Amino acid sequence: MFHIKTFNAIAPEGMNRFEKDNYAINESDTPDGIILRSQKLHDYTFPKSVLAVARAGAGTNNIPVAKCTEQGIVVFNTPGANANAVKELVLASLLLSVRPILQGAQWIQSLTGEAIEEQAEANKKQFAGHELEGKKLGVIGLGAIGAMIANDAYRLGMEVVGYDPYVSVDTAWSISRRVTRANELADVLTTCDFITVHVPLSEQTKGMIGQAELAKMKNDAKLFNFARGGIVDDAAVLQALEADQLAGYTTDFADEKLLHNDKVLVLPHLGASTEEAEINCAKMAARTLKRFLEEGTIKRSVNFPTVEMAFHSPYRITIIHKNIPTMLGQISSTIAEMNINIDNMINRGRDDYAYTLVDLNCDDKKIAHAVANRLEENSDIIRVRVIKNPGVSY
Template sequence: MQKVIIPQVADKQTDHYLTKKGYEVLMVPDPTEAAILATAPDVAGIMMFVAPFPNTLYDKLPNLKVLARYGVGYDSIDADYAATKGVWVTNTPGANSVSVAENAVTDIMLLAKQSFKVSTLMRSGQQRAARQIFGHELAGKTVGIVGFGHIGQAVAKMLSSFGVKTLLYNRTKRPTKYGEYVDLETLLRQSDFVTLHIAATKQTEHLIGEKELKMMKSSASLINLARGSVVDEQALIKALSSHQIANAALDVFDEEPLPDDSPLFKLDNVFLTPHTGSNTVEAGENMAMGAARMIDEALSGQKPEWAVNQPQF
């Protein structure tokens, strides 16, 4: 019986799918390196959250055949190196697109209306001050979407009913009626809201840095539900502190969890959430079930439908 390690939450979300398929399912809160080694060094398949999977770990797991990401991004795993070790790496494209897109639109609205600031003032007993804050209508504004995969497309479709102009930046120009493709500089200079949904790769590291932030309007907002590495965090802190841009909504960071001493906590023009953009019941079930299916396909000798690499056997 082949052993698989999965996050505890995923077993319930999949209605014990892998157990019913005949695998020995071992559950951990989060499959970190330490948890994996302590649980089953002879594991064949692992369902991964976002904990890093170091390249030095493969030789300690001689039976490993598949790493299935519970989610879309797989930047915490070196998929090319995994292939040299004969290990499949998979993800679950589209599984969380609606949830993340809804959160992106929610963040845009929160920033436009300054809802978080108003609510915070009211809760602190400053209702008079709260009533003096005026937000903006979204209608007539320009929203730039950086990255036009499943999530970016869902964001554009949702925004189509708000009366906004939508600008798109993506390496591949997929046909769409929900926006206009432009280069990154044009998008940054013209957008009132810039929302990031691009994959984290070596090419996109610090895609939004000091130079790019200076291109944005002083009244503009930045929303990041992609990956922390896409933005130069120190440059963003500087831009927010000096009000070079108006505000930001951030769900992802260079270091997660965000350290308690991060300067971001001291800024009143940034809305922070702890990488919970896909935290809905529906997305969780979709990601868990998709990852479970990828484990079963790989361990039953098939090519997983959502493989992101090609192992060398």
């Protein structure tokens, strides 16, 4: 029986994936896994029982990832599950930035009298706007969301240029060949009419768009931030708007100093706030966490490498350890010394840590756990787990 703890309300379409015969939800203070959305865990004391944390969303800045890594806790996210929701909001915001739709709708509510239609026709010119077709959009960050925006903006008739020095092979295949790729960030900043940011928040990207970057942008350009608040220096944006060095700013991250400014549109973090996105994120998070607990498989982790291996043996040992050259030899030697054969084995490293799966040619539970106990004596090994294969009869 696995115990799962939830923070926030998780869509039932996701939680229903945890079968009642094998999972208990919020029934223990020592859970095996945690699933959450926006709850901040930086002050949370993780019980030693916690093996993994799954966030139903892409960003993990509400999770102390470094601390989890040190404790051998795998952190998962759900990249791409809410991408369509964010994409649609960005496209809607682009349209709102060139057409005063909201202002017109608010104004017409103020009309009184019998000749409403005539009044509207007579005054509609004050709400004339522009079109996106033929304008140039710069997309900074070509992950799941950025790639979708780039493709659909091109279909709206925009000229699109994308910048991402770390674009993955899978994403590269998904981007239309008509989207131009910029080699330098400056190529986007200096030439685009609209710029939208879609990179994760990290030490490298914090304040990525600041005073120096804003100074390179066209005076009539408009900036959009639907990634994370800290990526754009809001104070620098306000200075640029005041000096007419920037035409407008739309953000999904509320900040008091951005309010009550005619050149700024602030949204209440609506990016992934659709019923479909919440369901998709919950289903992906549950599926990823479930596979890890039952098989030891790691996929979509932000702190450990992707490791997948078919599970046919009676028992599997999962090992989180320091990423040092001699570790595989030490693991193999320890198992060999116990006169046990290895059916299959895979290892992947990521920065200072690594993850190894070892399938044992052994159908004795006591021996499998004895192997784990011996491995735990190694000071460079952080966590060892034994998984029984329910599909193998013995």
